[in-house]
Amino acid sequence: QKEVEQDPGPLSVPEGAIVSLNCTYSNSAFQYFMWYRQYSRKGPELLMYTYSSGNKEDGRFTAQVDKSSKYISLFIRDSQPSDSATYLCAGSISSGSARQLTFGSGTQLTVLP
Amino acid sequence: DTAVSQTPKYLVTQMGNDKSIKCEQNLGHDTMYWYKQDSKKFLKIMFSYNNKELIINETVPNRFSPKSPDKAHLNLHINSLELGDSAVYFCASSQRWELFFGEGSRLTVL
Numbered sequence: 543q544k545e546v547e548q549d550p551g552p553l554s555v556p557e558g559a560i561v562s563l564n565c566t567y568s569n570s571a572f573q574y575f576m577w578y579r580q581y582s583r584k585g586p587e588l589l590m591y592t593y594s595s596g597n598k599e600d601g602r603f604t605a606q607v608d609k610s611s612k613y614i615s616l617f618i619r620d621s622q623p624s625d626s627a628t629y630l631c632a633g634s635i636s637s638g639s640a641r642q643l644t645f646g647s648g649t650q651l652t653v654l655p
Numbered sequence: 656d657t658a659v660s661q662t663p664k665y666l667v668t669q670m671g672n673d674k675s676i677k678c679e680q681n682l683g684h685d686t687m688y689w690y691k692q693d694s695k696k697f698l699k700i701m702f703s704y705n706n707k708e709l710i711i712n713e714t715v716p717n718r719f720s721p722k723s724p725d726k727a728h729l730n731l732h733i734n735s736l737e738l739g740d741s742a743v744y745f746c747a748s749s750q751r752w753e754l755f756f757g758e759g760s761r762l763t764v765l
Contacts, residue, residue, distance in 0.1 A: 550695065574752065585659070585745055585756030586698070628696055634752065643754065648696035 545569050546633055548646030557655050561618040565631035565646045568612065572633035572644075575607050577616045580628045580648065589629070590616065621653045658682050661746045661757035668736060669765055675732045676760045678746030686710075687729040688754070689721060690745040698745070704729055736764045 548565045555561055563577075574593055578586035590605040592598045598605045606615040614631050628648040636642050661678040668674055680687060688711075689701040703711035704723040718734040729746060741764045746757040 544697075576752075578754075580696075583758070585747070585758050586754070587756065588753050591752070630696070630698060636752075643700075643752075645698040648698075650696070 544647070545644045546631060546646040548631055548649055550647055550649060552650040552652060554652045554654060555621055557621060557623060557653055559621050559653070561616075561621050561625070561651060561653075563616040563618075563629050563631075563649050563651070565614040566612055567614065567633050567644075569633060569635070569644070570612070571635040574634040574636070575605070575614050576632045576634070576643070577603075577605055577614075578630040578632060578645075580630060582627070586630055623653045623655045626652045657757075659746055659748055659755050659757040661744075661760050663760060664758065665761050665763075667763045667765065670736055670738060672736050673732065673734045674736060674762070675730060676744055676746075676762075678729045678731075678757060680727055680746075680748040680755070682748055682750070682755060684748035684750045684755070685726060686749050687723065687726070688745075688747040688749070689729065689731050690747060690756075692743045692745060692759070694742070702729075702731075733762075736762075738764050740764050 546567045577590040579589045580586040592605045595609040602619045604617040628650045630648045631646045632643045659680045686705045688703045692698045702721045707723045720732045723729045743759040747754045
């Protein structure tokens with residue numbers, strides 16, 4: 543069993559839809575959670591970063607962590623075609639280093655105009 | 656100015672050959688990485704160097720040998736390539752918890 547599991551999709555939604563992307567994880571020691579976005583033929587880039595349980599909002603994006611159920615979510619409001627990408631969730635036991643990041647396998651999202 | 660740059664972007668080669676990928680970062684970061692991303696987009700760490708010193712060496716065949724001549728450069732040499740080595744290899748750097756990735760080197764072994 544992988545430490546971070548993610549539904550690979552693909553997920554297709556119409557422009558303007560609310561998108562929900564989800565991950566589950568098994569390592570109880572994870573304290574820090576990230577979402578990376580990867581456009582086609584590009585490297586991943588950090589989108590959101592959260593600590594422990596709770597919500598964090600940044601524009602149209604909201605990251606949510608529920609440590610009791612080991613569930614990580616990313617919500618995208620008013621989705622745009624430019625949001626079409628693969629979204630990778632990741633967990634870490636340490637904030638001080640990226641060395642211990644464990645990634646999920648990514649969900650491919652397409653937002654149709 | 657590209658923060659993390661890696662070359663070449665594409666490699667197509669025959670089984671049994673040897674190939675190298677080079678990576679350079681101009682962010683002044685202390686730590687650099689090699690990641691492998693398979694066809695299902697699963698991103699797995701292979702190696703990590705901190706100030707030219709190897710600090711992470713995941714379960715990777717000995718055919719893969721990283722080299723860091725200085726903290727801004729991290730190269731990856733692969734000997735005796737196998738079909739299963741086909742993947743996208745990403746170089747990355749970090750100062751703390753955020754990873755900065757290059758655009759990837761897509762390796763196809765025929």
